[in-house]
Amino acid sequence: MCGIVAYIGSKNATDILIEGLTRLEYRGYDSAGIAVIINNKIEVFRSVGKLLNLKNIISEKKPVSNIGIGHTRWATHGKPSYENAHPHSSFGISLVHNGIIENYLDIKRNLADKGYKFESETDTEVIAHLIHSNYKDDIFEAVKVSVKQIKGSFALAVISVNEPDKIILARHDSPLVIGISDGENFAASDIPALISYTNKFIFLEENDIAVLTKDSVTCFDFEGKKTDREIKIVDINPVMAEKAGYRHFMQKEIYEQPRAIIDTIRGKYSLEEGMVLLPELQNISIENFKRFNIVACGTSWHAGLIGKFYIEKYAKIPVEVDIASEYRYRDNIIDKNTLFIAISQSGETADTIAALRIAKKKGASILSICNVIGSTITRESDATFYTHAGPEIGVASTKAFTTQVVALFMLAIYFGQRKGDLSCEKVKEMLSELLKLPELIEHVLKLDEKIENIARNFKDFSSFLYLGRNVNYPVALEGALKLKEISYIHAEGYPAGEMKHGPIALIDKNMPVFVIATDSKVYDKVLANIQEVKARDGIVIATVTEGNNEVEKFTEFCIKLPEISEELSVFLNSIVVQLLAYHIAAELGLDVDQPRNLAKSVTVE
Numbered sequence: 001m002c003g004i005v006a007y008i009g010s011k012n013a014t015d016i017l018i019e020g021l022t023r024l025e026y027r028g029y030d031s032a033g034i035a036v037i038i039n040n041k042i043e044v045f046r047s048v049g050k051l052l053n054l055k056n057i058i059s060e061k062k063p064v065s066n067i068g069i070g071h072t073r074w075a076t077h078g079k080p081s082y083e084n085a086h087p088h089s090s091f092g093i094s095l096v097h098n099g100i101i102e103n104y105l106d107i108k109r110n111l112a113d114k115g116y117k118f119e120s121e122t123d124t125e126v127i128a129h130l131i132h133s134n135y136k137d138d139i140f141e142a143v144k145v146s147v148k149q150i151k152g153s154f155a156l157a158v159i160s161v162n163e164p165d166k167i168i169l170a171r172h173d174s175p176l177v178i179g180i181s182d183g184e185n186f187a188a189s190d191i192p193a194l195i196s197y198t199n200k201f202i203f204l205e206e207n208d209i210a211v212l213t214k215d216s217v218t219c220f221d222f223e224g225k226k227t228d229r230e231i232k233i234v235d236i237n238p239v240m241a242e243k244a245g246y247r248h249f250m251q252k253e254i255y256e257q258p259r260a261i262i263d264t265i266r267g268k269y270s271l272e273e274g275m276v277l278l279p280e281l282q283n284i285s286i287e288n289f290k291r292f293n294i295v296a297c298g299t300s301w302h303a304g305l306i307g308k309f310y311i312e313k314y315a316k317i318p319v320e321v322d323i324a325s326e327y328r329y330r331d332n333i334i335d336k337n338t339l340f341i342a343i344s345q346s347g348e349t350a351d352t353i354a355a356l357r358i359a360k361k362k363g364a365s366i367l368s369i370c371n372v373i374g375s376t377i378t379r380e381s382d383a384t385f386y387t388h389a390g391p392e393i394g395v396a397s398t399k400a401f402t403t404q405v406v407a408l409f410m411l412a413i414y415f416g417q418r419k420g421d422l423s424c425e426k427v428k429e430m431l432s433e434l435l436k437l438p439e440l441i442e443h444v445l446k447l448d449e450k451i452e453n454i455a456r457n458f459k460d461f462s463s464f465l466y467l468g469r470n471v472n473y474p475v476a477l478e479g480a481l482k483l484k485e486i487s488y489i490h491a492e493g494y495p496a497g498e499m500k501h502g503p504i505a506l507i508d509k510n511m512p513v514f515v516i517a518t519d520s521k522v523y524d525k526v527l528a529n530i531q532e533v534k535a536r537d538g539i540v541i542a543t544v545t546e547g548n549n550e551v552e553k554f555t556e557f558c559i560k561l562p563e564i565s566e567e568l569s570v571f572l573n574s575i576v577v578q579l580l581a582y583h584i585a586a587e588l589g590l591d592v593d594q595p596r597n598l599a600k601s602v603t604v605e
Ligand code: F6R
Pocket: 297, 298, 299, 300, 301, 343, 344, 345, 346, 347, 348, 349, 352, 395, 396, 397, 398, 481, 482, 485, 600, 601, 602
């Protein structure tokens, strides 16, 4: 949600800001802008729409400077427009902001009484004027005073024309990372913006203010007391954040799943001993837990729903799965006997963070499953299982989802084993099957052309139903979410057995129904659901297990997947629903990687 980038050094800041914003565009893309200091003046360049529009302005004007800040916006206050685009300025001070200021109307009224004029509808412009109103001759002091007057969430990068040798950063409930290099320093909302320049990072903590010069980084708390912040080395291959010949990031990320799964389980098991090894969980004393509470949003919540099946089956611990935005306003029964599992690709989702903090306050232990090293959720957890999916740039989550599910499968075995419910023999068997998964996924990826053909047949329908049962029910939810978010086609996921309790009324010749009918203990029931759809002229697209010649009697759109246990069939079915959504959106000529109204990390409530 909104991307921030900042640079100070001896290179041309403009080039670095634009490159950083290109890498951050997935966080927001309704307008963009930069501010640089040239000849004792702050020059601001902004434009509405995709970053390309800003790039065209920059390549025409060619501004050169050694200091600057940049922003790509996902609108919260005020529609996407030139006036609302960041950076916002106030008499020689410019800033970019990610987050939401809750008391901005009160502050705005006070500032208006003092004579400040507002050009935009944003809460951010209010902060610019507030900092100016607090400015005497020290921009650090002015920011320090101002952050105590604002309520809400913010990551800020501020420059002042009077002090062109420094950038001031501040964070509260919004991520901000500093990149360190020789004779130059950087800041950004997210590491991918900076991976071409450095692998040394400082993750700012809650209520940190930092002063960046070209040769130094100094961190303080909001009271102005110096704080020690560790420099972390994070090696991400910059190529992982490129499209590498694929048409879209989403397509590349779908294809990366075999590798991502291998990386996620690497070093976490011993096949010979039949053991899952998770030393990162040593702080979590499993014996104390009577129940698990998994909390997440969107696709990560779907992963959590699958995790419930795994944990209840293999570890025999009751699991509740909650949507974070609901959880945070509910009277939760949670105590020290609860293990709270937060699942988040970004580690920065505001609702998930808020839910985690509630659980922590009530004494629960916190385990996170996360893809981003050093993110807020990982820092606030007692233990983290990192999914090494690599940077996920496509807004629609794919490889992050399957690696979260792998993590949950590993956790279920781990807890089952520690409780004594799973023998080493059984674990060996489960691990052996898991290790075959990357190859089986490669096999499913070879069905891409077939799925693309199916997509061509269905791209013009206006509604879809996705049906699945048991562990594949969350995959039906995920398939529907993937389709609606990138193709803008209405879709609903349903447990197949629930169809007769309502959704069956929707079925007619205009309603394609995607049915997950791979081998399972409820296969016969799902087959009956397919017949019910056919009897009402619905069109079925189905996944089945190789060797199944029954379902194709009811549909020509039958996708045969390799044989695998019901528990792990979720992975193969997930690849199919991802590819189907991808191809429908691509066939429609839509912006697959940056669908309208969405942003990659939802850092506001
Ligand atoms: C959908 C999608 C979102 C995210 C959700 C949670 O494709 O990506 O539904 O899953 O916003 O994000 P994280 O996992 O970063 O907490």
